[in-house]
Amino acid sequence: MTTPSGREHRRRRREERSQRAVAAALALARENGLRVEERAVLNDLFSLMVHLRPAPVVARVATYMPKLRTPIVDWLDREIAVTTYLSEQGAPVVSPSRELPPGPHEHDGFWVSFWTHVEPDPDRTPTTSDCSAMLRDLHTVLRSYPGELPMLGADDIPRGLELVDRTDEVLSEADVELLRASAERLRPLWEVPGEGAQPLHGDAHPGNLIATRGDLVWIDFEDVCLGPVEWDLATIMDVDAVAMHHRPDPEVLARCTELRALQVALALIVFRDDFGDMEGWDASIRGMLDMLMP
Numbered sequence: 001m002t003t004p005s006g007r008e009h010r011r012r013r014r015e016e017r018s019q020r021a022v023a024a025a026l027a028l029a030r031e032n033g034l035r036v037e038e039r040a041v042l043n044d045l046f047s048l049m050v051h052l053r054p055a056p057v058v059a060r061v062a063t064y065m066p067k068l069r070t071p072i073v074d075w076l077d078r079e080i081a082v083t084t085y086l087s088e089q090g091a092p093v094v095s096p097s098r099e100l101p102p103g104p105h106e107h108d109g110f111w112v113s114f115w116t117h118v119e120p121d122p123d124r125t126p127t128t129s130d131c132s133a134m135l136r137d138l139h140t141v142l143r144s145y146p147g148e149l150p151m152l153g154a155d156d157i158p159r160g161l162e163l164v165d166r167t168d169e170v171l172s173e174a175d176v177e178l179l180r181a182s183a184e185r186l187r188p189l190w191e192v193p194g195e196g197a198q199p200l201h202g203d204a205h206p207g208n209l210i211a212t213r214g215d216l217v218w219i220d221f222e223d224v225c226l227g228p229v230e231w232d233l234a235t236i237m238d239v240d241a242v243a244m245h246h247r248p249d250p251e252v253l254a255r256c257t258e259l260r261a262l263q264v265a266l267a268l269i270v271f272r273d274d275f276g277d278m279e280g281w282d283a284s285i286r287g288m289l290d291m292l293m294p
Contacts, residue, residue, distance in 0.1 A: 007277035014274065017063055021048045024107040025059035029114070032100040046271070056117040057099050061110050065222070068156050068163070068270050075155075076104040076113050079221045081147055082199075091141045092134070092217045094118055094210065115219075118212050126209035128238035130216055132245040135204055135232055138218065142199040149199055152227035153190035153263055157183055160266030170272060170282055175289055179265065182292045186259045189227075197226045204232040230256045261291035 022039060029036055029052050038053040048061040066072040080096050080103070087095035096102035097114035104113045161183055164176055171179075183190075201208070202223025209216050225231075230249060233242045234256035242248065265288035268281065275281055 010274065010277045018044055018048055020108060021061040021063050021110055022050055024110040025050055025052070025061055025112050028103075028105045028107050028112050029055075029057065029059065029100065034100050045275070051117055055099050057097050058115045058117045060113050060115060062104075062112075063110065064271060064274055066111070068159055068267060070159070072111050073104055073106075075222050076111055078147070078149065078224055080104070080113060082142075082145060082149075082221050082224045085145055085147070086138075086141060086218075086221075089141050089144075091138060092215055093221070094217050094219045118210055118217060121211045121213045124211035126206040126211050126216055128206055128236050128241035129244060130209055131204050131206055131236045132233070132238070132241040134209070134216060134218070135201070135229075135236075136245060138201060138204075139198065139229055139232070142201075145199045149224060149226045151190060151192070151197075152200065152202060152223075152225040152231050153259060154225070157190055157263060157266065160263075160270055163270045164266070170276070170285060171269065178289060178292055179262065182258065182262050185293075186255060186262065189255055189259055194228055196228050198229065200225055200227050200229065200232045202227075202232070202235070204235045205237065228252050228256065231260075234260045258292060261288045264288050265292070 018041070022041065025048075026036055026039065034052060034055055034057060036052045036055070040051040040053060041048065042051055042058065043049040044063075046064045048063050050059050050061070051057070052059055062072045062076065065075075069075050083093050084096055086093045095116050097116055100114055102114045104111045106112075161180060164171070164179060201218065201221060202225045203220060208218060208220045210219055228249075229246075230252040233246055233248050233253060236242055237260075242253075265285060268285045268288065272281065272285070
C-alpha cells in the first residue's frame with residue numbers, strides 16, 4: 001500500500017523528470033535552429049509530448065519507456081522510419097517533423113523525436129469503432145512496408161518478465177507464476193511469425209488516434225511490429241467494434257487478447273514504482289491478471 005509520503009515522493013519525482021524532459025526538448029530544438037516562444041505539454045505519462053509553439057512541432061520525449069524497452073533508440077528509429085513511409089504513401093498519420101531533423105536525438109539522458117503538430121478537433125473524440133474502421137486501410141498500406149520489424153512483444157515481454165522479480169507487494173507468488181506460465185504458453189504467438197504475419201500498428205486503441213477538423217490520423221507507432229492482424233484488433237479491446245468491420249479468426253483473436261492482457265499487466269507492474277500512487281493503477285493490474293487463463 002502506498003503511504004501519503006510515498007505518494008508525494010512519487011509525484012515530486014515525476015514533476016522533476018517532466019521538467020528535465022521539457023528542458024531537453026527545448027535545448028535540442030534550439031540547437032537545430034527552431035524558434036520556441038512557448039511550450040505546451042500535451043501528454044505526460046510513459047512519454048512526454050510538448051508542443052513547441054509557434055512552430056508546428058511536437059517533441060516526444062521517452063521519459064519512462066527506456067526502463068522496459070532497451071535500447072529505446074531502436075524503437076524510436078523504427079517508428080520514424082515507418083511513419084515516414086506511411087506519410088509518403090498518403091496514409092492518415094502524424095508525420096515526423098520537417099521543420100528540423102526528426103531524430104531520435106539524445107540530450108541529458110533523454111531520447112527525443114520531433115513530430116508535426118496537428119490541431120485536434122475539440123468536438124470529436126475517437127472511438128473504438130473509428131479504430132476498427134481505419135485499421136483495414138492501414139493494414140493494406142503497411143503490408144508493403146519494406147523495412148525489418150520485430151515480432152509483437154518479442155522485446156518487452158521478456159524484459160517485463162525479467163523485471164517482475166523486482167516488484168513489491170502487489171504480486172503474490174501465484175500471480176508471478178501465472179505471468180510466467182502465460183508467457184510460456186503464448187510464446188509461439190510472440191516469438192515466431194505465423195503464416196499470416198504482417199506489419200502492424202501494434203497499439204491500435206482510440207488514444208492513438210487524433211481527430212482533426214478534417215480527418216482522423218494515427219499516432220504513436222513505437223509498437224510497430226510483425227504479427228497477425230488479430231493483434232491490432234485485440235488492442236482495440238472492443239469485440240463489438242471489431243465485428244463491425246472485420247472477420248477475425250476467433251481462436252487467434254482470443255489468444256491475442258490474452259497476450260495483450262499479459263503485455264499490459266507487465267507494463268503496469270514494471271511502472272508501478274513510478275505511477276502506482278495513481279488512482280486505479282493496482283486495480284488495472286488485477287484486471288489484466290484476471291484475463292489470463294489459470
